Amino acid sequence: MLFLPVVLLLAPGLSAAAPAQHQKLPRFATLVNRQTLNATYDFIIAGGGIAGLTVADRLTEDPNVRVLVVEAGPIDPGLEGILVPGSFAPYYYFWPNLVTVPQAGLNNRTIGTVAGQVLGGGSAINAMVYVRGDSVDYDAWGSMQGNSSWSWQSMLPYFLKSESFTAPNTAYAQEANITWNPAFRGTSGPLKYTYPPYYYPGAANWWDAAQSVGLPPVEDPLSGSKTGIFPIPSVMDAATMTRNYAKINHYDRVREARPNYHVISSTMVAKVLFDPRCKKATGVNILPTAGGSVSSVFVSKEVILAAGGLNTPKILQLSGIGPKKLLNKFGIRVVSNLPGVGQNLQDQPTLTVPYTFTSNISPNSGSFFTNATYNAEQRALYETSRKGAFTIISSLSTNIGALSLKQATPDWEAIIAAARANDAADSLPSDVDPTVLAGYRVQRETILQQFADENVSVGNLHWGTSDNALVYHLRPLSRGSVNIQSTDPLVNPAIDYRTGTDPVDFTVYTALFRKNRELFAAPSMQVLGPAEGAPFADAVTDADIHEVMRDKIDPSNAHQCCTAAMLPKRLGGVVSSEQKVYGVSGLRVADISFWPMQTGGSPTGTMYAVGERLADLIKAEHNLA
Numbered sequence: 121m122l123f124l125p126v127v128l129l130l131a132p133g134l135s136a137a138a139p140a141q142h143q144k145l146p147r148f149a150t151l152v153n154r155q156t157l158n159a160t161y162d163f164i165i166a167g168g169g170i171a172g173l174t175v176a177d178r179l180t181e182d183p184n185v186r187v188l189v190v191e192a193g194p195i196d197p198g199l200e201g202i203l204v205p206g207s208f209a210p211y212y213y214f215w216p217n218l219v220t221v222p223q224a225g226l227n228n229r230t231i232g233t234v235a236g237q238v239l240g241g242g243s244a245i246n247a248m249v250y251v252r253g254d255s256v257d258y259d260a261w262g263s264m265q266g267n268s269s270w271s272w273q274s275m276l277p278y279f280l281k282s283e284s285f286t287a288p289n290t291a292y293a294q295e296a297n298i299t300w301n302p303a304f305r306g307t308s309g310p311l312k313y314t315y316p317p318y319y320y321p322g323a324a325n326w327w328d329a330a331q332s333v334g335l336p337p338v339e340d341p342l343s344g345s346k347t348g349i350f351p352i353p354s355v356m357d358a359a360t361m362t363r364n365y366a367k368i369n370h371y372d373r374v375r376e377a378r379p380n381y382h383v384i385s386s387t388m389v390a391k392v393l394f395d396p397r398c399k400k401a402t403g404v405n406i407l408p409t410a411g412g413s414v415s416s417v418f419v420s421k422e423v424i425l426a427a428g429g430l431n432t433p434k435i436l437q438l439s440g441i442g443p444k445k446l447l448n449k450f451g452i453r454v455v456s457n458l459p460g461v462g463q464n465l466q467d468q469p470t471l472t473v474p475y476t477f478t479s480n481i482s483p484n485s486g487s488f489f490t491n492a493t494y495n496a497e498q499r500a501l502y503e504t505s506r507k508g509a510f511t512i513i514s515s516l517s518t519n520i521g522a523l524s525l526k527q528a529t530p531d532w533e534a535i536i537a538a539a540r541a542n543d544a545a546d547s548l549p550s551d552v553d554p555t556v557l558a559g560y561r562v563q564r565e566t567i568l569q570q571f572a573d574e575n576v577s578v579g580n581l582h583w584g585t586s587d588n589a590l591v592y593h594l595r596p597l598s599r600g601s602v603n604i605q606s607t608d609p610l611v612n613p614a615i616d617y618r619t620g621t622d623p624v625d626f627t628v629y630t631a632l633f634r635k636n637r638e639l640f641a642a643p644s645m646q647v648l649g650p651a652e653g654a655p656f657a658d659a660v661t662d663a664d665i666h667e668v669m670r671d672k673i674d675p676s677n678a679h680q681c682c683t684a685a686m687l688p689k690r691l692g693g694v695v696s697s698e699q700k701v702y703g704v705s706g707l708r709v710a711d712i713s714f715w716p717m718q719t720g721g722s723p724t725g726t727m728y729a730v731g732e733r734l735a736d737l738i739k740a741e742h743n744l745a
């Protein structure tokens with residue numbers, strides 16, 4: 121049997137059956153249910169994902185502050201597929217029945233899409249890839265908002281505070297080309313990360329090929345600048361080589377000391393309640409995720425939304441905060457008419473390019489599945505010494521490329537010029553609200569400037585060392601929406617990524633795709649005898665490639681963001697620089713919805729850091745310890 125950390129499910133004396141009337145102040149952070157939760161808290165947090173648990177942990181450092189986290193999903197009992205990287209598939213805790221509307225830019229395909237529904241949110245089920253955005257991303261948040269307190273320089277202390285990096289041993293780091301600058305690595309924060317102590321030999325072929333097509337090794341991908349190639353930092357605990365996620369690092373870690381930190385699981389926030397006179401948030405309505413009756417819990421200070429990029433706009437709209445026209449359609453009383461709520465949806469589309477090989481090197485990430493002897497051998501190695509292929513998220517490899525547009529294509533200037541010649545209005549639906557369009561114009565110009573910057577990544581290339589290459593598009597110009605389609609809080613919203621509705625996105629994506637081809641054509645990949653699979657192999661012209669893309673792009677990498685954007689109200693913004701929702705009081709957005717735009721990284725690192733930052737802001741405002 122595999123050794124795994126023992127996960128305590130219930131604090132002593134607080135099972136569902138515990139008689140509420142005899143409870144003393146519990147010793148541990150408390151899992152409550154509808155019978156045992158208090159009527160009033162200082163703060164209620166809707167969603168126990170990365171942002172929600174980070175903020176809850178920090179606010180409850182003050183023993184006088186009472187916090188309730190309401191989480192729609194269950195609590196993982198320590199499933200192997202969650203904790204052991206090599207056992208990543210099959211997947212658990214996906215939000216049920218998430219599906220897009222027909223995607224106009226993608227041959228009207230209706231596409232299943234993913235988000236976490238479990239305590240820990242996306243961090244419980246994600247691929248553990250830990251890559252910050254580029255410095256210009258956070259600077260752009262500040263400049264679009266007209267508030268320089270948002271910048272890379274002001275984020276860096278929070279990145280460092282949030283994390284604890286365990287360095288690989290020196291000899292292995294040298295062999296595997298793992299380099300870093302200690303100035304960018306926190307060593308005493310709650311989130312633990314490291315590098316797998318193993319790579320498939322094909323990873324070296326890919327590394328060499330990438331260098332030969334002009335992608336240089338990056339000293340530290342967490343430095344705010346990372347165009348080139350690097351080994352992937354992974355969010356796991358080096359002591360156990362198991363996933364380190366928000367439930368572990370911001371709940372389990374502190375639970376013994378925090379009777380003031382309550383969590384109710386398998387429970388949905390249906391909507392936020394307001395005092396109709398002053399529009400202050402007074403509490404939330406909750407109901408079981410499985411269905412059932414609605415009850416209310418109240419707050420003395422604030423409600424904090426942390427339900428993720430798809431669900432926070434849904435809660436806002438159901439609470440009367442959103443585009444007036446949409447709210448009217450469902451008979452919802454308007455509390456704050458904010459046309460931007462649920463608009464500006466962005467993700468980082470993915471493209472899986474199949475390959476076969478005449479002489480691929482074994483072992484590779486495929487042998488892990490096809491060679492039972494290898495799998496058993498690696499399993500034994502993991503159990504005895506925490507080494508080998510089980511330390512790598514299954515089907516992935518250990519390195520990646522982050523490309524600037526210049527690195528992807530010599531045509532970069534022409535692409536920018538062509539994009540500038542297009543009217544931004546053509547990229548959005550014809551009935552778009554003028555403030556949302558104004559915000560998009562600013563975002564679009566910002567992105568086009570980023571396209572010209574050699575230090576800004578626009579895409580990722582990855583080869584899992586087996587039968588797929590992955591091409592990621594990081595900075596789309598297309599914008600989608602999330603809108604309620606029912607007043608029932610258990611019904612998912614209509615999700616429209618609108619991927620590829622801005623034609624420039626296909627042009628950029630095609631440049632990335634062609635760069636991947638160039639990499640596979642380099643000598644150190646050619647020795648493996650790769651052949652691109654159908655339907656890509658026959659795609660020669662840009663038009664051919666676009667046609668295949670319309671059929672194959674996955675609009676989401678589960679990085680849905682930006683649907684309650686931090687922008688001025690005149691730019692379609694939903695929250696202020698302090699992440700306060702416009703037009704009401706006592707309500708903030710903590711999760712990825714508040715980002716105005718995607719970053720050049722993966723969301724995890726940024727979400728932990730912005731959670732830390734928001735907690736500080738709230739503590740200062742309420743004079744908390």
Ligand SMILES: Cc1cc2nc3c(=O)[nH]c(=O)nc-3n(C[C@H](O)[C@H](O)[C@H](O)COP(=O)(O)OP(=O)(O)OC[C@H]3O[C@@H](n4cnc5c(N)ncnc54)[C@H](O)[C@@H]3O)c2cc1C
Binds near residue numbers: 167
């Ligand atoms: C399969 C998968 C793979 C990914 N891979 C990576 C990766 O390798 N690297 C990376 O950086 N990022 C990755 N991501 C993305 C990353 O995990 C998310 O962007 C990140 O977790 C967002 O953090 P958040 O705090 O905004 O929301 P989340 O972590 O998504 O948390 C939101 C929480 O709110 C809960 N919730 C929603 N609605 C309600 C409601 N009405 N009431 C109560 N609770 C509610 C949800 O159940 C969830 O637990 C991946 C995501 C997924 C799903």
Ligand SMILES: *[C@@H]1O[C@H](CO)[C@@H](O)[C@H](O)[C@H]1NC(C)=O
Binds near residue numbers: 140143144156159
């Ligand atoms: C909160 O609930 C617990 C029982 O769950 C009870 O012991 C405690 O007194 C309550 N506190 C307040 C402030 O209501």
Ligand SMILES: *[C@@H]1O[C@H](CO)[C@@H](O)[C@H](O)[C@H]1NC(C)=O
Binds near residue numbers: 224227228
């Ligand atoms: C997609 O659907 C729309 C609306 O039904 C239609 O006008 C369009 O032709 C369809 N596109 C494709 C490629 O089928």
Ligand SMILES: *[C@@H]1O[C@H](CO)[C@@H](O)[C@H](O)[C@H]1NC(C)=O
Binds near residue numbers: 295297319327328
């Ligand atoms: C490490 O870098 C060296 C020098 O570029 C290269 O030859 C080798 O293949 C690389 N190995 C890996 C695992 O990336």
Ligand SMILES: *[C@@H]1O[C@H](CO)[C@@H](O)[C@H](O)[C@H]1NC(C)=O
Binds near residue numbers: 494
């Ligand atoms: C399967 O794995 C074993 C153990 O690593 C190895 O000896 C063997 O060559 C592998 N078989 C194939 C067909 O690759």
Ligand SMILES: *[C@@H]1O[C@H](CO)[C@@H](O)[C@H](O)[C@H]1NC(C)=O
Binds near residue numbers: 574575
């Ligand atoms: C990119 O980064 C390098 C190294 O930090 C720096 O010298 C260069 O000026 C940067 N380029 C831009 C456009 O900022």
Ligand SMILES: *[C@@H]1O[C@H](CO)[C@@H](O)[C@H](O)[C@H]1NC(C)=O
Binds near residue numbers: 267
């Ligand atoms: C800028 O943002 C910070 C929070 O990041 C906030 O405290 C400050 O009040 C804001 N300044 C202005 C002028 O809005």
